[in-house]
Amino acid sequence: MRYQHSKVTLAVACAGATLMATSAFAEQITFISQGGAYQEAQTKAILDPVAEKLGITINQDSSPDAWPVIKTQGATGKPVWDVVDTPTKDCIRGGEQGLIEKLDFSKIPNAEKMPEKYKTPYSAAYEFYSSVLAYNKSKFGDNPPQSWADFWDVKKFPGTRALRNHPLATLEAALLADGVAPDKIYPIDVDRAFKKLEEIKPHITVWWTSGGQSAQLLSDGEVDMEMAWNGRVSAVQKEGGDVGFTFNQGFLQNTSLCILKNAPNLETAIKFVNEALAPEIQANLPLEIDYGPGNPEAFKTGKIPAERAAELPSSPDNAAKQVLISTEWWSSAEGEAVQKRWAEFIQKP
Amino acid sequence: MFLLLVPALAVIVTLLLVPLLWLAWQSVYHDGFTLENYRRILSEDVYWHSFLQTFRIAFIVTAATILLGYPVAYVAASLPRRWSIVVLAMVVLPFWTSVLVRAYAWLILLQRTGIINSILKSLGLIDTPLILVNNEFGTVIATVHILLPFMVLPLYATMQKIPAELTMAGASLGGTPAHVFLRVFLPLSLPGIIAGSVLVFVLTLGFYITPELLGGGRTFMVSMLVSRNVELYNEWGAASSISVVLLACVFAIFWAASRLIPVERLMGMR
Numbered sequence: 001m002r003y004q005h006s007k008v009t010l011a012v013a014c015a016g017a018t019l020m021a022t023s024a025f026a027e028q029i030t031f032i033s034q035g036g037a038y039q040e041a042q043t044k045a046i047l048d049p050v051a052e053k054l055g056i057t058i059n060q061d062s063s064p065d066a067w068p069v070i071k072t073q074g075a076t077g078k079p080v081w082d083v084v085d086t087p088t089k090d091c092i093r094g095g096e097q098g099l100i101e102k103l104d105f106s107k108i109p110n111a112e113k114m115p116e117k118y119k120t121p122y123s124a125a126y127e128f129y130s131s132v133l134a135y136n137k138s139k140f141g142d143n144p145p146q147s148w149a150d151f152w153d154v155k156k157f158p159g160t161r162a163l164r165n166h167p168l169a170t171l172e173a174a175l176l177a178d179g180v181a182p183d184k185i186y187p188i189d190v191d192r193a194f195k196k197l198e199e200i201k202p203h204i205t206v207w208w209t210s211g212g213q214s215a216q217l218l219s220d221g222e223v224d225m226e227m228a229w230n231g232r233v234s235a236v237q238k239e240g241g242d243v244g245f246t247f248n249q250g251f252l253q254n255t256s257l258c259i260l261k262n263a264p265n266l267e268t269a270i271k272f273v274n275e276a277l278a279p280e281i282q283a284n285l286p287l288e289i290d291y292g293p294g295n296p297e298a299f300k301t302g303k304i305p306a307e308r309a310a311e312l313p314s315s316p317d318n319a320a321k322q323v324l325i326s327t328e329w330w331s332s333a334e335g336e337a338v339q340k341r342w343a344e345f346i347q348k349p
Numbered sequence: 350m351f352l353l354l355v356p357a358l359a360v361i362v363t364l365l366l367v368p369l370l371w372l373a374w375q376s377v378y379h380d381g382f383t384l385e386n387y388r389r390i391l392s393e394d395v396y397w398h399s400f401l402q403t404f405r406i407a408f409i410v411t412a413a414t415i416l417l418g419y420p421v422a423y424v425a426a427s428l429p430r431r432w433s434i435v436v437l438a439m440v441v442l443p444f445w446t447s448v449l450v451r452a453y454a455w456l457i458l459l460q461r462t463g464i465i466n467s468i469l470k471s472l473g474l475i476d477t478p479l480i481l482v483n484n485e486f487g488t489v490i491a492t493v494h495i496l497l498p499f500m501v502l503p504l505y506a507t508m509q510k511i512p513a514e515l516t517m518a519g520a521s522l523g524g525t526p527a528h529v530f531l532r533v534f535l536p537l538s539l540p541g542i543i544a545g546s547v548l549v550f551v552l553t554l555g556f557y558i559t560p561e562l563l564g565g566g567r568t569f570m571v572s573m574l575v576s577r578n579v580e581l582y583n584e585w586g587a588a589s590s591i592s593v594v595l596l597a598c599v600f601a602i603f604w605a606a607s608r609l610i611p612v613e614r615l616m617g618m619r
Contacts, residue, residue, distance in 0.1 A: 067583060068583065071583075160461065165566040205461070205480075205483055205565065206483045206565045206566060207565060207566025207567065208566065209561060209566065213562070216456075220460065220462055221461075221462045222460050222461055222462055336581075339581055340393075340395075340581065343395045343569065343574075343577065344394060344395055346566060346567065346569065347394075347395060347398045347399070347402075347567075347569055
């Protein structure tokens with residue numbers, strides 16, 4: 001996105017050179033996240049405090065799509081990166097392909113109280129965002145759509161609609177609209193979901209591709225309701241847009257921390273992961289940006305005000321209303337096949 | 350003398366030719382020689398539909414730029430030089446604005462809550478907004494706008510060289526203005542039409558940002574297929590095979606056009 005591959009590679013090479021030159025002196029790790037406002041926010045909230053507390057140096061880099069680099073570094077057998085903040089899917093398939101370390105959770109006590117579904121053998125949840133149902137307030141007044149069944153009900157809720165041009169979370173929404181219980185969504189009944197999507201397809205004005213586009217559609221009043229990422233909707237609200245959203249039937253998604261196999265600073269990396277998941281540290285994140293902490297214990301620290309917690313995707317109350325996206329299902333062969341089928345579905349007139 | 354070519358040649362070879370060949374190689378080599386990527390393109394409907402839509406859009410855009418550009422070029426070529434420069438400047442000026450900015454400008458004009466629909470509504474001409482964008486139509490409009498200079502400039506260059514005496518001779522022999530235009534001017538301007546068409550057609554084939562922003566997700570052009578395949582297969586080969594096919598199409602178009610008019614003319618060298 002923001003960084004070209006060549007630039008990232010160059011930065012990685014430089015980081016590698018620095019690493020070799022200084023590793024004898026102080027403990028350090030190379031940490032990769034996704035750049036932009038998000039990386040700036042976590043630098044303030046998490047990385048700087050952790051570096052100070054552990055007395056280590058954290059060399060940062062950004063890669064909007066870490067997976068190709070993880071693969072390349074794994075192929076050489078001598079990775080340069082230590083810890084990556086990336087979609088959980090990368091950690092899982094990386095682990096299966098021998099590119100990601102299996103985490104020894106006995107050395108990560110801060111993750112102990114995290115729900116099991118927030119962890120995999122290779123990763124632990126780092127931060128949460130959500131795909132929610134957002135709507136134009138002035139259009140619907142006191143009776144806005146509150147569920148995907150409402151979104152699908154074009155008679156009771158007339159108006160223009162948008163969905164993301166991607167099957168993830170969209171298929172889940174179709175199933176909820178079709179009356180599937182939230183805990184029965186996985187494994188996804190793909191045919192049933194696409195059948196339900198065919199129903200709403202003629203009423204979709206835009207299949208959006210970028211988060212910025214979804215925000216523009218909402219703030220210009222081009223669509224009356226859509227699925228969008230909660231951070232994008234609250235940004236529109238902050239700019240004075242007359243829009244609302246509900247966490248009800250939202251889809252909780254997260255990125256995770258994982259460590260590269262044979263990471264150059266393995267011991268320090270594990271110490272870092274443990275500290276980055278500490279409730280006190282995690283509680284800093286939502287004070288900087290509209291994302292929820294990966295460790296729900298953060299809500300018990302008293303650092304996050306109640307009204308702020310109500311706005312966050314992963315606060316216990318909001319999480320209870322939502323469905324946690326199953327990364328395992330989406331990284332399965334079935335999930336991959338759906339992504340191919342999606343293009344056909346969109347193209348078909 | 351030839352030493353002067355070396356810097357430019359080095360840039361082209363290292364930055365264009367080498368990556369291009371490397372990508373083409375990737376499309377047939379993945380843990381051994383494979384034609385899997387090409388089999389996929391031939392057998393899956395998605396690819397066929399995308400190529401079809403892309404060529405259809407390129408065709409419509411080319412036709413529209415001829416219809417819009419020909420009169421402009423004609424006027425520019427027949428005006429005194431001072432005024433023709435003004436006309437051409439107006440054609441070229443938007444060319445210096447970023448494609449991204451122009452795509453958003455069209456969004457502001459064309460969308461449901463946009464300027465055009467608001468005006469039509471306030472005039473009482475429509476009740477429900479027209480769907481002008483987030484579909485193929487909006488994509489075509491913005492693409493025509495972006496590519497119009499590529500049609501007007503070669504047309505102007507050709508028309509300018511058509512001697513005025515020829516049309517006068519036609520008129521003096523008793524031809525009506527329409528007859529003279531159709532029998533004398535139009536055939537002589539044909540090389541300009543072909544050169545402009547090839548440019549516009551080929552450039553449209555590679556459009557990415559415009560259909561992405563104005564296509565509403567339904568307009569799925571080949572360039573978008575390339576980016577989808579990078580994401581889907583995590584392999585350069587799956588994506589580069591598509592661009593190899595597209596590149597082959599472009600070469601075929603150039604070859605066909607060069608049979609009609611000489612290549613140096615196509616490139617605007619004459």
